[in-house]
Amino acid sequence: MSLKRPVAAVLTAALCLITTACADSSTEGRTNGDRTGAASRTGHPVTIENCGRNETFKKAPGRVVVMNGASVAEVSTLLALGLGDRIVANEQNYGMSEVPGRAEAVKALPTGHIELNDAYDIPREAMLGLRPDLVLSTTSYGFDEKNGFATRDQLGQVGANTYVSPQGCDQDTSKTTIADSYTLLRDMGKIFGVPRRAEKLIAASRSHIDEVAAMVKGRKPPKVMVLFSNMSMGGNDFSSVVAHGIYNDILAKAGGANAFESASRTAFADLSKEKVAATDVDALVVIGYHDPDPAAYARKLLKEFPQWPAARKNTFVVLSDSMYLGPSNDLAVRKIARMLHPDAF
Numbered sequence: 001m002s003l004k005r006p007v008a009a010v011l012t013a014a015l016c017l018i019t020t021a022c023a024d025s026s027t028e029g030r031t032n033g034d035r036t037g038a039a040s041r042t043g044h045p046v047t048i049e050n051c052g053r054n055e056t057f058k059k060a061p062g063r064v065v066v067m068n069g070a071s072v073a074e075v076s077t078l079l080a081l082g083l084g085d086r087i088v089a090n091e092q093n094y095g096m097s098e099v100p101g102r103a104e105a106v107k108a109l110p111t112g113h114i115e116l117n118d119a120y121d122i123p124r125e126a127m128l129g130l131r132p133d134l135v136l137s138t139t140s141y142g143f144d145e146k147n148g149f150a151t152r153d154q155l156g157q158v159g160a161n162t163y164v165s166p167q168g169c170d171q172d173t174s175k176t177t178i179a180d181s182y183t184l185l186r187d188m189g190k191i192f193g194v195p196r197r198a199e200k201l202i203a204a205s206r207s208h209i210d211e212v213a214a215m216v217k218g219r220k221p222p223k224v225m226v227l228f229s230n231m232s233m234g235g236n237d238f239s240s241v242v243a244h245g246i247y248n249d250i251l252a253k254a255g256g257a258n259a260f261e262s263a264s265r266t267a268f269a270d271l272s273k274e275k276v277a278a279t280d281v282d283a284l285v286v287i288g289y290h291d292p293d294p295a296a297y298a299r300k301l302l303k304e305f306p307q308w309p310a311a312r313k314n315t316f317v318v319l320s321d322s323m324y325l326g327p328s329n330d331l332a333v334r335k336i337a338r339m340l341h342p343d344a345f
Contacts, residue, residue: 178249205329229294
C-alpha cells in the first residue's frame with residue numbers, strides 16, 4: 001500500500017490545483033510533527049451526529065477505509081478536499097470522471113488487497129485487519145452484521161469511527177439532493193480539520209449552479225431520461241432508469257425535468273421497453289459506470305427509439321461522477337444545461 005501513496009499524493013496535488021481545495025492547506029489540517037497543535041487549531045475533538053449516533057473524533061483520521069457502496073461520493077469528496085493520503089483502502093471506482101485527473105487519482109489509491117464478499121465490499125475480518133480509524137459507507141448497509149460486515153459498534157471497539165453519508169441511514173437515496181453533497185463535504189471538512197477547504201468548495205459550487213440556473217430560468221423544461229449505461233438492476237429491459245434522487249435536483253437546476261419521475265416511488269424505475277417507447281424523451285443523460293463506451297450506448301438507444309424528440313435532434317450527454325452524491329454536481333448542471341438550452345450560453 002505504501003508504494004502507491006506517492007502516486008496518489010501527486011495526483012491529489014493536481015486535483016488541488018484544479019479545484020482550489022488545498023489553497024489554505026498551509027494552515028489547515030497539518031499531519032506531520034505539529035499534529036497536536038493542528039488539532040487545537042482545527043477544532044478537535046469534533047463530534048458529528050450521524051444516523052442517530054454521536055461520533056467523536058479526537059484528531060483527524062489517518063487510516064481511512066472507503067467502502068464500495070456502488071458509489072464514488074466519499075472517495076471523490078476526500079480527493080476534492082486534498083485528503084487522498086489518508087486512505088489506506090478504497091473500494092470505490094467509476095473508471096471515469098468529469099474532473100480532469102480524478103479517475104486516475106482514484107485508480108492510484110490503495111485498495112488494501114481485499115478479497116471482496118458477494119456484495120463486492122469489505123467483509124468483517126478483512127475490515128478489522130485493515131486497522132482503520134475511520135470507515136466511510138454510502139448507506140447503513142455497509143455496517144449490517146447479517147450481510148457479513150463489521151458493525152459500527154464492532155468498529156468502535158477497535159478504535160474506529162464510522163460515518164454513513166447523507167440520506168443513507170435508511171438506505172433510501174430517493175430524497176437525496178445537491179444539498180446533501182454539501183453536507184458530506186462539510187462533515188468531512190469538520191472531521192479532518194479542514195472546514196475552510198470544504199466551505200470554499202461549497203461556495204464555488206453554489207455560485208456555478210446559481211449562474212446556470214439564472215441563465216435557464218423561465219424556459220420550458222425538456223423531458224430528460226437519465227439511466228446507467230449497460231446496467232441491469234431489475235427484471236425488465238430498462239431497470240436502471242432514474243426516477244428520484246439527486247439526479248432530479250441536478251436536472252431542475254439545469255432547466256430540465258425527469259421524464260420518468262412518476263414511474264416509481266423509489267430511486268430507480270424498472271421499466272418495459274413498451275413503457276419507455278410510449279414516453280416522450282427530449283434528451284438523454286447516460287451515466288457511465290465501468291462502461292468503456294457509454295456514448296455508444298446512448299447512440300444505440302436513440303436509434304432504438306427514433307420517435308423520441310431526442311433521437312430526431314441527437315440530444316444526449318454522457319456523464320459519470322458529477323451526477324452522483326459528491327463534490328462535482330455543478331459540472332453536471334452546466335453540461336446538462338448546455339445540452340438542453342444551448343442558446344442560453
